[in-house]
Amino acid sequence: MKKPNMSFITICVSKKKKKKKSFITTNWPLIGMLPGLLMVLHRIYDFTVELLENSNLTFQFKGPLLSGMDMLVTVDPANIHYMLSSNFLNYNKGPEFKEIFDVFKDVIFNVDAELWYNSRKAAEGILRHQGFARLSVSATRSKLKNGLVPVFDHFAKEGMVLNFQDVFRRFTFDTSMVLITGSDPTSLSIDMPENELQRWMGLGIEKKMLEADDIFYCVCAKYISAKREEVRLQGINHQSPSGEAGRDTIASALTWFFWILSENPNGTAKIRQEINKNMPKSKTGQEKSSLDPNELNKMVYLYGALYESMRLYPPAPFEHAMKAVWGEDASEFKPERWVSNTGSLRREPSFKFLAFNAGPRSCLGKQLAMNMMKTAIVEILQNYVIHAIKVQKIEPLPGLMLLMKHVLSVTITKRDSALLHSIVN
Numbered sequence: 001m002k003k004p005n006m007s008f009i010t011i012c013v014s015k016k017k018k019k020k021k022s023f024i025t026t027n028w029p030l031i032g033m034l035p036g037l038l039m040v041l042h043r044i045y046d047f048t049v050e051l052l053e054n055s056n057l058t059f060q061f062k063g064p065l066l067s068g069m070d071m072l073v074t075v076d077p078a079n080i081h082y083m084l085s086s087n088f089l090n091y092n093k094g095p096e097f098k099e100i101f102d103v104f105k106d107v108i109f110n111v112d113a114e115l116w117y118n119s120r121k122a123a124e125g126i127l128r129h130q131g132f133a134r135l136s137v138s139a140t141r142s143k144l145k146n147g148l149v150p151v152f153d154h155f156a157k158e159g160m161v162l163n164f165q166d167v168f169r170r171f172t173f174d175t176s177m178v179l180i181t182g183s184d185p186t187s188l189s190i191d192m193p194e195n196e197l198q199r200w201m202g203l204g205i206e207k208k209m210l211e212a213d214d215i216f217y218c219v220c221a222k223y224i225s226a227k228r229e230e231v232r233l234q235g236i237n238h239q240s241p242s243g244e245a246g247r248d249t250i251a252s253a254l255t256w257f258f259w260i261l262s263e264n265p266n267g268t269a270k271i272r273q274e275i276n277k278n279m280p281k282s283k284t285g286q287e288k289s290s291l292d293p294n295e296l297n298k299m300v301y302l303y304g305a306l307y308e309s310m311r312l313y314p315p316a317p318f319e320h321a322m323k324a325v326w327g328e329d330a331s332e333f334k335p336e337r338w339v340s341n342t343g344s345l346r347r348e349p350s351f352k353f354l355a356f357n358a359g360p361r362s363c364l365g366k367q368l369a370m371n372m373m374k375t376a377i378v379e380i381l382q383n384y385v386i387h388a389i390k391v392q393k394i395e396p397l398p399g400l401m402l403l404m405k406h407v408l409s410v411t412i413t414k415r416d417s418a419l420l421h422s423i424v425n
């Protein structure tokens with residue numbers, strides 16, 4: 001019997017107007033529910049939530065005849081647990097998935113069975129290696145010190161508007177490249193030509209993002225093929241553990257995180273308090289020299305805020321903040337949700353909080369990603385005040401990664417001068 005393929009890619013329908021709903025969910029002869037899907041494509045994530053809330057968390061989508069688009073969409077934790085964990089072997093990604101993502105060839109995300117198992121073992125060996133963990137900490141710190149901080153200082157001094165999403169994409173791109181190839185392409189750097197800096201600013205950004213992606217893939221290809229060649233010459237058959245696995249997921253998580261913080265000054269203040277308590281600045285104004293992962297783990301509220309932002313805006317958008325799963329306040333940003341009565345981190349099962357996937361195919365880079373993101377957040381919140389530009393459209397770009405469709409435009413003030421300003425005024 002053909003094994004079912006897993007698919008959480010969600011397709012959806014509106015509940016607002018009854019008439020519209022019945023049209024959108026109508027399964028037309030030959031074309032299935034495609035017309036309805038096209039009508040809601042522009043707000044696919046919101047529609048998904050509405051549809052699944054109204055369909056007992058599971059919905060059967062019918063695509064056009066013979067198109068292979070029929071899907072059972074579910075966000076029911078019990079189903080997710082069943083498919084991703086207890087009956088994992090029966091739920092392959094399958095040939096259709098591979099066909100859609102053929103461009104990725106045989107990377108770990110795209111393969112099943114023995115090929116997946118071997119790739120996972122190889123990736124695990126690298127990602128869990130102490131040396132790799134140390135390298136990732138030093139690469140992150142060095143990128144903050146030599147890339148992000150000078151750029152932030154420059155934009156703060158000039159009072160210019162900065163595209164935060166692009167900054168984080170460059171930040172994670174450079175760091176990933178150091179981890180994968182050992183070379184830093186310095187895409188996040190103050191030494192970039194002025195016209196490059198101009199690209200970061202607001203206008204016509206969607207086109208610019210596409211151009212930036214083209215440049216990204218060219219640069220990536222250059223570095224990776226150089227590394228492959230080097231490795232081939234050494235006679236080693238090596239596959240990168242994650243390719244660029246972390247680039248857009250981390251950039252997405254950080255962008256949405258800072259957007260949510262800009263809307264929640266109380267949450268920001270609480271994180272700052274926690275940072276001050278755990279990493280007080282020395283008398284000379286310098287922060288404590290190490291951002292040790294163990295020290296970062298002590299900051300439970302920060303942990304909760306980051307999880308909460310990923311619960312609301314999961315970088316790989318397979319799940320949604322459903323009331324039936326998270327309660328009536330499901331759509332609110334409440335880092336406290338993750339803090340237990342004793343002040344420790346409240347753990348939720350991965351089939352409920354699916355941001356890093358669940359079961360045997362769960363994310364291998366979770367720890368690395370959390371450390372990298374928390375390190376960047378601490379650096380930024382300790383030293384800068386971020387002001388999101390008030391009039392801007394914030395909406396997700398439908399896709400495999402939950403990036404923002406338009407940029408996140410912000411201005412930056414250095415914290416010392418921000419404090420001085422508030423005292424003087």
Ligand code: HEM
Binds near residue numbers: 355
């Ligand atoms: C916020 C950051 C990240 C998020 C939210 C995230 C999320 C995910 C998700 C949802 C999957 C399952 C994908 C699928 O099966 O289709 C996954 C798999 C994976 N992730 Fe991540 N990821 C992040 C960062 C990273 C980083 C930084 C690395 C490596 C350095 C990494 C390495 C991997 C690998 C190797 C897999 C494949 C696991 C397998 O199929 O067995 N991830 N991740």
